[in-house]
Amino acid sequence: MINFDVLLQSLKLILHWNVIASCFAGVIWGMFVGVTPGLTGIMAVVIALPLTFFMDPQSAIALLLGIYVTAIYGGSVTAIMIATPGTPNAAATVIDGYPLARQGKARQALEMALYASFTAGILSTVVALVIFPIVATFALEFGAAEVFAVIVFAITIIAGVSGDSLLKGLIAASFGFLVATIGQDPIHGSSRFTFGVSDFQAGMHILTLLVGLFTIPEIIVRGVEAYKSRDSVSVGDMGPGISFRKFLSFWPIYLRSCAGGSLLGALPGLGGSPAAFLGYFLAQRFSKKPEEFGNGSLEGVAGAEAGNNSVCGPALVPMMSLGIPGDTTTAVLMGALVIHGLSPGPMLFESSPDFVYSVFLLLFVALIFLLIVGTGVISMAKWVVRMPTQILFPVVLILATYGTYAVRGTMVDVLAMYGVGFFGFLMRTQKIPAAPFAIAFILGPLFENELRKSLIISSGSLDIFVNSAISVSFLALAALSAGASVYLHWRLKGTKAAKIISD
C-alpha cells in the first residue's frame, strides 16, 4: 500500500525551484525534440544526460523525466501536421491525425492528442504509484538466481520485439553483454579487453555507448536523406479546437488505452509504440463508428495517444523495483540513477522510499508542464513543423561529442563513441536492433554478478536456476516469449503487418 507519510516527505523533496525548473527545462527540450522528425526521445535523454552530472539527483531525474514524458507527445505534432511521426511512438497517430489535418481539423486532432496524452499519463502514473509498493515487496524475495532469470526474461522479450527477428535481437544482446565485460573483472579485478588502455579499466561508460549507438547512426542516415528530394511542407487551416464536453465523452477510450498501455509498459522492453497500436485497436474495436478509422477519426487519435503515454509511469516500475528497465529510455534513466549513486533494484524502495515516490510525483509535475507547453505548441504548430534539420543534426553531433568527452575527460571515450556509432550504423543497415544491445550493456554487470554468484553458491551446478519457483517461472516465461516471437515472425513473414512491426 502507498505510505502517505513518505509520500508527503517526497513532496517536500521536489518542491524546490531547481527541481521544478529542471523539470520544466526537460519538458521544453523534450517538446523540441519530439516535434523534430528524426530526433527520438532516447536521443533527447542521452544528449541531456551529461548536463545532469552537474545537478543533484532530484533535479537530474526531474530533467530526464520531463524529457521522457514530453518527447512521446511531441512526436504527435508532426505526425498530425505533416504525416511524419516525430518519434516512433507517434506512428499510430498518423493514421487518423493526418487525415484530420487534411480536412482542416488539425487543431482538434492536436488538442485531442494533448488531452488524451495528459489524461492517460495521469491515470497510468496513479496505477504505477499503487502497484509499485506491491512489486517492490515481492522483489525482496529475489536472490541471485531469480534476478538472473528476470534478466534472461527481459533480454528475451526485448530481443523478440525489437527488429525483425529474435535471432538478430539475441546477437545484438550478446554484443551488448560482451562490451559490458570490458574493464576490470568484478571479483578478481584483473583486466579484460582493455589492451593496455588505462581509460578502459573502468569499462566503457554508459553514455559513450548510448550516444554512439543512438545518435551517430541517425546522423549518418540523415546525411543520406539530405540529398534526396524533399516534399515541400504544406500545412492547411488549423480549424477550431475541441470542446471540453467532447473531450470528456471519450473517457472509455482513455480508460481502455490506459489499461492496455499500463500492462505493456510494465513488461520489459515493449515501450510506447505497441501500446499506441493497442490503444488504437481498442478504440476501433469498441467504436460506434469504426468505418471512420483511417479517414480521420478523433477516437483513433485519442486511443493511440492515450496508449503511448500510458506506458510512462508503469515502465518505471520494473526499472526501480527490479533494476530491469522497461524500455531503452528507462534504461538511460536507470543509468542516470546509477551515476548519481542510487542503485535501482529491490533495495531502492527499502533504502530510499521518499526518492522513489518523488520520481512518481515528478511525473505528475512533468505532465502538468506538458499540458501548459503543449497548449502553446499547438498555437505555433504551423511553424514548429518546419525545423531546419540540416542545422539541427550537425549541432547534435557536436553536442554529443562534447557530452561524451566531458564525462571522464578523455578522448578515448570520444573515439569509442564514434566506433560504437559506426558499428551501430552497420547494425542498422541489416536491422540488427540497437535496443537489446543497449539494454544488455546496461544489465551486463548485474547479469554477470548474479550468474557467477549463483554458480559459486551451487558449486557450479545449474540446478540453482530451477530450484526456486520464481526463477523457474521467469525462465519459462522467457522460453514462452522466445517461442511466441519465433512463431509470430514465421506466421507474419512477408505480410504488411510484419513490415509495420519491423519498422
Place this chain on the structure above:
Amino acid sequence: MTSELPSPMPTVELETPTRRGDVVAAVLCLVVGLAGYYLIVPAAVYVPSKVAGTANSPAFLPNVLFLLLIGLSVIYFIQSLSDYLRQPAQGRARKMDWVLAGGTALICVGYITAIYIFGMTLGAALGVTALTYYFGERRPWVIGTIAIVLPILLWYFFEKIAHVLFPTPWLGIMEWLESSHHFTIWMA
C-alpha cells in the same frame, strides 16, 4: 529514340536488410565469435590459475558469450544463406547512398582529427561548418553564425562553468587566444 536498360537488380533503401547483407553479417558475427573465443579471450583476459575453468574465472562470462555468439551466428548464417539461395535478387542499396553515408562518416573522422590538431573549440567550428554544408545548408551567414556561436558557447560552458579541461591540441590555438588579454576581457 530512348531506350531504358533493364536494371539487373532493384534498389532498396540503405536501412532495408538484404539477404546478401544478412549472409555477410552472419559471417562477420561468426568470425568475431571464433576470434573472440580462440584468440581475444586468451590474449586479453588474465585468468589466475586457481580459478581457471570455473564460474569464478574472469574469462567465464566472455567465453560463454562468445560461444553463444558462435551458435547464434551459425543459425543466422544457415538461415540467411538458405534465404539467399532461394531468392538472391531481392535488391541492393544504391551505391550513391553508401557513398553519402561514407561522406558523413568521413566528416566525423575529420572532426576528430581536427580536435587533435586544433583543439575542441576550433575542431567544433570546422566540424559543424563541414556538416551543415554537407547536410544542405548553403547560406554562408547561417553556417558562419553557427560555426562561431556554438563552439564559443560550448567552450564557455564546459571550460569556464563546468571546469572540464579540454585536451591539449598539437596546435594550441585556444591556449594562445586565451592568453591574449583582449580576448579574455571580451569573453568576461
